[in-house]
Amino acid sequence: MPRYILSRLALAFVMALLATLVIFLLANTVPGDPVLAQLGDLAASNKEFVAEWRAKWGLDLPLWQRYVIFLQRLFQGDLGISISSQRPVLQDIRDFAPATLELASIAFLLALAVGIPLGIMAAVRRDSWIDHLARLISLIGVSSPTFWLAFIMLAFFYGGLQIAPGPGRIDAIALPPPSVTGLYLIDSALAGDWATFHDAAAHLILPSIVLAAATLGLITRTTRASMLESMQQDYVRVARAKGIRERRIVIGHILPNALIPVVTLGGLAYANLLTGAVLTETIFSWPGLGRYTFRSAVSLDFPAIMGITLIVAVVYLIINLLIDISYALLDPRVVR
């Protein structure tokens, strides 16, 4: 097992580098000039000024040389300076990643906590009203456009009923907890500041429901389908013939087998939540990586784009690795 993990990690490293190369080449086919996008009108027309700025970001060098510099810096743990924020990319990512991590994790837990039981019940009581309800919920979750759902939630619970807080991570006049992890829930708990903890938790509810919606639908459907398939297996009939209680059959025999595809899907869905929350982040003014990614892409901010590519690649590769390891835990046969 350790050897397996090591070889997978080495492969992951190569894959992540390949991903940066692909993105580097792709981003450079766009004809715009990122420096012009950053400069005011007067400066953008001043040839010397533009040349100086291009040199500052190494944009005047040949393409291959720029990639080599990127790699050199990378091995020193430096992702370069973002053109649009004019700060180290690593610092930007450190600032914005916790907000996304917190939101995506809560959304993912929510999707699991609701989706898996719902899927199980839908399968166990197939064609009953629970099954229909589960189908309806998944359908709404999967098919609602995120920006629409986000706004409806905000308008209804924040604007209308006034039981949920508005956009942002905390109340407009609250101060963020002293930064340790950047995750407000953990930081405020560490500081013993329960008012802020409560405030941060409340601000997480609506965006995490919106973000969880699509994943919830997928997980419910997958759990249900996988459960139904497992229920037809011989060992279930054997167990039943032995007179084992239904509850034990479902939880002890069917569920572990049915969970394998759910784990695969869940892992990928989590990676997806971590890297693709642009719309939710926009409507809820969530200071996360999604917005940063979007802005970097539209302003052709090469260093930021490369940094994010690397992070996204690493997130996917690690999660894939974890999925594979969890197979081994769920199904001993996988380990050779």
Add this chain to the structure above:
Amino acid sequence: MTDRLGWIDRRRLVQLLGAGGGAIAAGLPAQVFAQARKNTLVLGIDISDTITLDPARLAQYTSPMTVSAAYDSLVTMKPGEYINVAPSLATKWARTPDGKGWRFTLRDGVKFSTGNVMTVEDVKWSFDRVINLGDQPSQYIAHVDRVEIVDKSTIDIILKQPAEPLLTIIAAPEFVVLERKVAEANGATAAKDAKTADKAAAWINSNSCGTGAYRIAAWERNQQIQLVRNEHYWGGKPPFERIVIRHISDGAAQLLAVRRGDIDAAFNLIPEQIAALKTEPNVRLAPLASLDFVYMALTQEPEFNKALAVKEARQAIGYAIDYDGIVKSMLGGAALRPAHYLPIGVSGSTEEIARQIGFKQDLAKAKELLAKAGFPNGFEFEIIYGNAAVQGVTYQDLGLKIQSDVARVGIKANLRPVDQVNLRTEYTTGKAKGGVLTFWNPPAVENQLWAAAVVQRVAKRVHWDPPENIVKLVSQAATETDAKKQHDLWVEWQKLVVDQANHFVLFQPVYQIAVRNTIKDFPLTAAGWMLDLHGVTPAGG
């Protein structure tokens, strides 16, 4: 089979499903912040463009508001008055005796937020830093030769070209006074090598060292900027203990927040959202007549488009566009329209003048001009625009409107949306092959900044080689000291560039800011920093 598996009862199911709903109820925001809210001003605005709060590096749209609250310049502009400057850190100014620059008398007893007294050295150091940092603001005072201390309350700014305008430019928040000692202690330098030696960015982005009414206390990117009261402010005790400039990127969310009172003002509402507020008793709409404008630039390069190379053909486009329709139906009347690059409100530009000398829709005249240009059956040209909106009107919609307008005289406009970076690249490098729809606002309220742009860099972009008389007129008007004569010169200049027909200004937005009635004074300004934060006061306070 399903019937036999009856171990999940209805109650447990409801409990499970209700977990989500219960979580919402648990999240009821307690009114723990009610007391703090009374002493805090909260503004809801999209500040995603703010990348620096260093005055000497400013080049964005929203950051000047924060900087102008924390720092003061020598002179300023009062809301609504965009021709003459008003005293701020300087109480008096006049030409230097030799006529080569301006002499400023500093206000007595001004203190920084640290409590230290502002000195003439601080003023000189601050200007030197702008110049030696060589970032974008330095270009606007490129005609400043040096700053000289005369005595402990008098300072001279000596110009390379003594007649060039200065006061209106240094009223901008780029040219404010920093406390030298504090700034230097945190990595700033004004020395010749400041370009590489200045390391103040990290500190100056989350703190401030100015004389302004408030002090910057924190900036969490894409979240909020926190300001606290400057107890030593020279203009009297500022009314709010704290100001929070809260980043809310979405207009609809701003609308909800201002209605609920979570924010005191919402800055980025589109016309439909503004209409929704008309019946709201606790919120009023404050107009901000900006000096920004949206325009279409038109190339005259014959290699790109033979028709556009002919002045009459370009003029035909100018007479075909339904400007009133754009202002009235697309913007609900919340906009002005100047004749050319000088927005309504500055010297030589009023609504009356714009009506007299600007283009207006006249289809018969457009057809006549087309015939004269040798294209009686019209011609084709391309319009490029970015994926963005001003005041809720997208460039796409503007493009469609112009397309249908010019079609009425037989001109075919081909619309080509491009991303913002490409648009800027094509336009600034003179590669745009037809029309370009875009937006501009200069960093300071000085006619020359607009006018010089037209005859210099913007002329290059449309491949126009402006004749000597038009170029000369700009410096003549900018350096004219008699207000009436200056006004007439600017009118004269506008007539010439309107006739040239390379730029059609479509509208000058009048932004509508939603303000809660818990706020009394809310002095919005078009001078470049949107709001005089030091002048905002609570109602009944």
